Amino acid sequence: MTFPITKTNGGDLVPSARTFESGDFPVKTYKAQNGAEHRILYGDKRTNMKLSLTYANILDADAELFLDHYDDVQGTFQTFPLPSINGVNPTRGGWQGNKDALGAQAQDNDYRYEGPPQVTQVASGLSTVTVNLIGVL
Amino acid sequence: MAYFTGATGKLFLNNTTTNIEREIAAVQNWSVSSSVSLVSTKTLSQTDDVFTAVGRSTTGSCRILYYQENLGEKSSNNSASTFLNKVLKSRDSAAGIPSGASLDQNDTDSSFNTFRIRLKIDDGTGNGKFIDMRVFITNVSLSMSVGDVVAADIQFQCQGSPIAVDI
Numbered sequence: 001m002t003f004p005i006t007k008t009n010g011g012d013l014v015p016s017a018r019t020f021e022s023g024d025f026p027v028k029t030y031k032a033q034n035g036a037e038h039r040i041l042y043g044d045k046r047t048n049m050k051l052s053l054t055y056a057n058i059l060d061a062d063a064e065l066f067l068d069h070y071d072d073v074q075g076t077f078q079t080f081p082l083p084s085i086n087g088v089n090p091t092r093g094g095w096q097g098n099k100d101a102l103g104a105q106a107q108d109n110d111y112r113y114e115g116p117p118q119v120t121q122v123a124s125g126l127s128t129v130t131v132n133l134i135g136v137l
Numbered sequence: 138m139a140y141f142t143g144a145t146g147k148l149f150l151n152n153t154t155t156n157i158e159r160e161i162a163a164v165q166n167w168s169v170s171s172s173v174s175l176v177s178t179k180t181l182s183q184t185d186d187v188f189t190a191v192g193r194s195t196t197g198s199c200r201i202l203y204y205q206e207n208l209g210e211k212s213s214n215n216s217a218s219t220f221l222n223k224v225l226k227s228r229d230s231a232a233g234i235p236s237g238a239s240l241d242q243n244d245t246d247s248s249f250n251t252f253r254i255r256l257k258i259d260d261g262t263g264n265g266k267f268i269d270m271r272v273f274i275t276n277v278s279l280s281m282s283v284g285d286v287v288a289a290d291i292q293f294q295c296q297g298s299p300i301a302v303d304i
Contacts, residue, residue, distance in 0.1 A: 014180035057176040057189060094181030122176060123191035 004065035014093035049135030079110035104135035163202035195295035
């Protein structure tokens, strides 16, 4: 099962809010006694991107897709890509910048869950889901 | 084309047990308002607001004159007393609450805490046009001032959706 990007009754599952932290390259910083800073770069790929997606007031059936996916990938254990439909990634809905900038795949990262999806029931049949993902090499 | 004025407005109380409607005699005005709660389902790729309805709330108010059919005798059946007594109550030890009184607003049928009213526009037909609902009084206010008739302002909240609507 891929990460949910399609509603159960059709149409793209686009988040209503998104935050993205672009992570960092693996850098170790040392401070010398004279105060000078020394940095050692241990890799050439940026990692540890953090992507938080909020799907406000979606159908419970759609909210369930995230819970099922979390189970399929064994919680925070397995990694997965964020899929696209015809070259369009619904998780990036509304973003008009470069596709690579807001993602992890360009740096050879995949995502995994940083924690379990949070589901808040807001009305009968409607829930708000927040998923927090982290990019890992 | 027919228009209606306040002269065609009526307010009824319904006894749940006997299902007999009792017209409240001295109603000066009534109003009812229904509002729908929406939640936004707009996503990042959309420009205009999109909503889903998730709830509805119906409230109303009325103003009823306080009077006595015979001076010195409380008219409890169809004056403001009918509504006042549903909320303003003396201490009742039978209610089991120290220095308290029952919050039950339906004195005739203990299976309901609410009571039933009918807001009606009399259009000359049998039932007229009406909204039947089971309500809680949320506020009563009895005011008295020089040069004015004593009246009670009542605010109520509908329990669930109206029972019957033909308006």
